[in-house]
Amino acid sequence: MPFADRLNNVETSAIRELFKLLGKPGIISFAGGFPDSAMFDVDGIREAVNAALTEEAGGALQYGATEGYNPLREQLAAFMTAKGNQGVAPDNLIVTTGSQQALDLLGKTLVSPGDKVIVEGPTFLATIQCFRLYGAQLVTAPVDGQGVQTDRLEQLIVEHKPKFIYLIPTFGNPSGAMLSLERRKKVLELAVQHNVLVVEDDPYGDLYFGDAPPPSLLALSSQVPGSRERLVHCGSLSKVLSPGLRVGWxxxxxxxxxxxxxxxxxxxxxxxxxxxxxxxxxxxxxxxPGTLAKVRAVYAERAATMGDALRRELGEAIEFVQPQGGLFVWARLTGAGGKLADGGELAKRAIDKGVAFVPGAPFYASQPDHTTLRLSFATVGLDKIEEGVGRLATAL
Structure with a gap:
C-alpha cells in the first residue's frame, strides 16, 4: 500500500505490544496506565444517563456542535473555576474526545514538518508518537523529582526556539513528578520572556493523596502578566470518572x-x-467530590503499599520518589549488588515470573534511560501488589 510518508516517523506503541504478552494465566500486571474499573461510580453514571435521556433526550441523541455540548461546557467551566482556574468561561474551552484528541488537534494546528517541540524526558508515549506523526522534531528537557528542570528548559528554549513546550506538571505519566510551585511560576515567566507557547496536560491533577498540589499553570497564569495568552490547558474525565466516556477538553x-x-x-x-x-x-x-475522595484514598493506600514492598524486596537495587498522587511509580534500577540494571531485560524476565510492567526507555523522545521502569499500582489490590513485587524481586 502507498502509505503516507508521515508514518515513517512513528512506531507501534511499545505498551500496546506489551499487552499482547499479558494473556498468560495468573499474571499480575503493573503495566496498565488506566484507572481501576472497580472505582467507577456506576450508580452515579447510571443516574446521569437516565437524567440525560429524561431531561434532554433530543440533545443527547442528536448531532451536536463541534465545540461541545453547551451544558457540559458550562459544567466544565464551573468545575475548573472551583479548582482555582479563574476566568474560565464555556466559550474558553472546547470538548474533545478524551485529552488525547486535544493533543492530536494541537499537532494538526501548530506543527509543521521540522518544527521543534520541547517535551519532558520522560513523557507520555502517545505524545511522542502524535507530534512526530505531524513532523515535529522533539527536544527533551530533563525531569527530576520536582518536575522539569527549568534552568535546563530555558537553555533549550534559547537554543531551539520551539513552536511550543509540552508538560505534564502534576503527577506526570510516566514520571509521577509534581512540578514545584517555584518552577511553575518560572515556566510561565519563560513563556512570556521568550514568547513561547506552553501546553499543560493535566489528566492526573485531581488524584492527589495528601495535600492538594500547587495550582495549575492555568490557575497561576493570573499572577504572571501575559502568560495566559501563551498557555493551553488540556483536561480529562478519563482518570477520575470513566475513560469509556471519552470526555476531555x-x-x-x-x-x-x-x-x-x-x-x-x-x-x-x-x-x-x-x-x-x-x-x-x-x-x-x-x-x-465524593467520587474523588474515594478514589484518592484507595490509590494512596496502594501507592504506599507498592513503595513499601519495593523498598523491602528490592532494597538498594532500585530507587524512586514515593508518588504523592497519580497512578505510577517511576523507578530506576541501580545495579547494586550485581543486580540487573536494564529495564527492558527485566521486563522480559518478569513476564516469565508472572508479573508485568513497562520499561522506561520508550517514554523518552531522545537519549533513553534504559535503567528506568514504570509501575502502575492503580488496578491491583494490596495483596497482589505485595505478591507482584515479590515476583519482580526474583526476576532481578
Whole structure:
C-alpha cells in the first residue's frame, strides 16, 4: 500500500505490544496506565444517563456542535473555576474526545514538518508518537523529582526556539513528578520572556493523596502578566470518572480554539453528545467530590503499599520518589549488588515470573534511560501488589 510518508516517523506503541504478552494465566500486571474499573461510580453514571435521556433526550441523541455540548461546557467551566482556574468561561474551552484528541488537534494546528517541540524526558508515549506523526522534531528537557528542570528548559528554549513546550506538571505519566510551585511560576515567566507557547496536560491533577498540589499553570497564569495568552490547558474525565466516556477538553485562546474546532470537524464532527450529556448530568448532580475522595484514598493506600514492598524486596537495587498522587511509580534500577540494571531485560524476565510492567526507555523522545521502569499500582489490590513485587524481586 502507498502509505503516507508521515508514518515513517512513528512506531507501534511499545505498551500496546506489551499487552499482547499479558494473556498468560495468573499474571499480575503493573503495566496498565488506566484507572481501576472497580472505582467507577456506576450508580452515579447510571443516574446521569437516565437524567440525560429524561431531561434532554433530543440533545443527547442528536448531532451536536463541534465545540461541545453547551451544558457540559458550562459544567466544565464551573468545575475548573472551583479548582482555582479563574476566568474560565464555556466559550474558553472546547470538548474533545478524551485529552488525547486535544493533543492530536494541537499537532494538526501548530506543527509543521521540522518544527521543534520541547517535551519532558520522560513523557507520555502517545505524545511522542502524535507530534512526530505531524513532523515535529522533539527536544527533551530533563525531569527530576520536582518536575522539569527549568534552568535546563530555558537553555533549550534559547537554543531551539520551539513552536511550543509540552508538560505534564502534576503527577506526570510516566514520571509521577509534581512540578514545584517555584518552577511553575518560572515556566510561565519563560513563556512570556521568550514568547513561547506552553501546553499543560493535566489528566492526573485531581488524584492527589495528601495535600492538594500547587495550582495549575492555568490557575497561576493570573499572577504572571501575559502568560495566559501563551498557555493551553488540556483536561480529562478519563482518570477520575470513566475513560469509556471519552470526555476531555482544551482551554486556549480564541484563535487556537477556532482552528482546533475546524480540524475537529474533519475528524469526528463532534464528541459523542450522549457521552457529553451524561458527563454534564454527572457533574451537575454534585457527585464528583465524593467520587474523588474515594478514589484518592484507595490509590494512596496502594501507592504506599507498592513503595513499601519495593523498598523491602528490592532494597538498594532500585530507587524512586514515593508518588504523592497519580497512578505510577517511576523507578530506576541501580545495579547494586550485581543486580540487573536494564529495564527492558527485566521486563522480559518478569513476564516469565508472572508479573508485568513497562520499561522506561520508550517514554523518552531522545537519549533513553534504559535503567528506568514504570509501575502502575492503580488496578491491583494490596495483596497482589505485595505478591507482584515479590515476583519482580526474583526476576532481578
Amino acid at each position: 482544551m482551554v486556549g485562546t480564541a484563535d487556537l480554539l477556532a482552528k482546533a474546532t475546524m480540524c475537529k470537524q474533519f475528524s469526528d464532527a463532534h464528541t459523542s453528545t450522549f457521552a457529553q450529556a451524561t458527563a454534564a448530568q454527572y457533574l451537575k448532580a454534585g457527585r464528583m
